[in-house]
Amino acid sequence: MANIKVPVRWWGGVGNDKVVQREDGHCYADLELELARTVFMIVDSDCGQGNVYVEEGIAPALAAARAVGMQVVYIHNDFSLSDEPGSIKREIHGTRWGNEGEADRSPPARTPVVPNYSLSILPLPHEPDFPKREWSGFHETHVDYHLRCYDIKNIVAVGFSQRSCLYQTLNGAVEHNYRVIMLRDCTHSSEYPDTVDERLPEGGWLRTVMLRNFEHVVGYTSTSAEFTAACQ
Numbered sequence: 001m002a003n004i005k006v007p008v009r010w011w012g013g014v015g016n017d018k019v020v021q022r023e024d025g026h027c028y029a030d031l032e033l034e035l036a037r038t039v040f041m042i043v044d045s046d047c048g049q050g051n052v053y054v055e056e057g058i059a060p061a062l063a064a065a066r067a068v069g070m071q072v073v074y075i076h077n078d079f080s081l082s083d084e085p086g087s088i089k090r091e092i093h094g095t096r097w098g099n100e101g102e103a104d105r106s107p108p109a110r111t112p113v114v115p116n117y118s119l120s121i122l123p124l125p126h127e128p129d130f131p132k133r134e135w136s137g138f139h140e141t142h143v144d145y146h147l148r149c150y151d152i153k154n155i156v157a158v159g160f161s162q163r164s165c166l167y168q169t170l171n172g173a174v175e176h177n178y179r180v181i182m183l184r185d186c187t188h189s190s191e192y193p194d195t196v197d198e199r200l201p202e203g204g205w206l207r208t209v210m211l212r213n214f215e216h217v218v219g220y221t222s223t224s225a226e227f228t229a230a231c232q
Helices: 052-067 088-093 143-149 165-175 205-217 224-230
Strands: 003-011 026-034 038-043 071-077 129-132 154-159 179-183 220-222
Touching: 003 205, 003 224, 026 154, 038 052, 038 165, 052 071, 052 154, 052 179, 052 224, 071 143, 129 143, 154 165, 165 179, 165 205, 179 224, 205 220
Parallel strands: 038 071, 038 154, 071 129, 154 179, 179 220
Antiparallel strands: 003 026, 003 220
């Protein structure tokens, strides 16, 4: 199998003989991807056992990618070399919430973080797992270097969260000229109490807006089932 055709969705544009445009403004088509130039990317998914997005979404999609020989890359958070007393993140995630002890807390141990992956998505020995110290997996990491070594052009991405690190990583990917396809049921965006709206397909306006913006200006989305079927 040299290529796969993945059903994708985006927002805006005009329908034609290859693109179906729905009344809600979404466009649908099959996107052909060259396997040798496509990578399956797992971002910040070291959340242990039992996460529904991992077990029911990421795990089967990862298995399908491996089955067709697609390269796999992991990225995880490791702040062991960047969590200093003067870090602005201590203010954003600590002191402005009243946790005053965060400001002068000693730096953490400098030993690298060991990700806690579910057994269903453990990296294989040959699959790289890159640490990152910012929201984007492309910020001062070797991810771009690695992908360029293999002439990768397409990224099928999953992980957490859709409004934070995964989103920023895929923005970074586009800045480095990669085409990105996010599997939208392999991630989530936590709604705030005043953004929940069960009348919306996504369950709230925060996830609705974040997905709309992604599908309009960043890339494409698909689902775990659609991607898995495309690999068979």
